[in-house]
């Protein structure tokens with residue numbers, strides 16, 4: 001079973017909750033799909049059993065032996081990646097979208113396209129199962145495609161190791177990488193927080209999830225920081241036929257656990273918040 005945990009906005013505590021789920025009793029494959037800013041590997045410190053190169057498109061490079069500095073390429077680049085720097089035509093690697101246009105129009109054939117090959121996907125073992133994660137190199141694009149690659153690898157690893165549960169820790173936002181994270185999963189969990197932006201982002205995220213014929217489960221994290229807004233979230237969810245399957249209080253022990261390199265389940269297994277997370281997990285799995 002593939003379970004995606006997403007949030008719509010950053011800072012809701014989604015990754016701490018995903019990590020907590022990943023350290024309950026059941027062995028899991030955890031896949032960090034936030035390939036633009038992967039961080040779960042820092043907490044789980046997995047062994048590296050495989051490393052794959054991810055080809056994230058192409059970038060343009062100039063052969064200065066052929067270039068006559070005419071500037072035609074700079075005039076046509078829609079991404080403003082080519083400029084004169086100290087009178088010399090220069091391509092800014094991180095701005096290049098890899099569209100091939102400059103390589104086609106350069107009158108002296110000075111521009112060639114090379115593959116972006118700095119992004120990586122890793123898989124290995126952590127203390128409660130297996131972990132897969134991708135790291136998109138700065139300036140490299142197409143994170144949705146890397147998310148797909150991470151998910152495929154997670155499925156393969158789960159099958160090879162007889163693990164039934166895959167937890168996908170999704171990226172923030174509602175863009176392409178999020179869509180790649182939720183497409184075809186069994187269950188989606190949206191973690192929100194009781195703020196106006198939390199509610200709005202949750203509503204937008206629910207709409208996206210519903211387009212994929214999935215009914216998301218909702219969790220309100222740090223509900224006690226704004227009980228009135230938490231009630232608004234409950235009310236909106238009820239009116240829209242959605243279930244809030246749990247609300248978690250703000251608990252400094254969550255931060256303490258991360259500081260000590262553990263999840264809350266590992267750090268304070270008998271705390272109220274750990275019991276609540278256990279209960280939420282049972283509801284998801286029922």
Ligand code: SF4
Nearest residue numbers: 067068070071073106
């Ligand atoms: S179009 Fe070709 S020759 Fe002209 S500045 Fe660009 S790279 Fe150089």
Ligand code: SF4
Nearest residue numbers: 077096097099100102
């Ligand atoms: S490949 Fe496209 S984006 Fe990159 S420098 Fe050339 S024209 Fe600009």
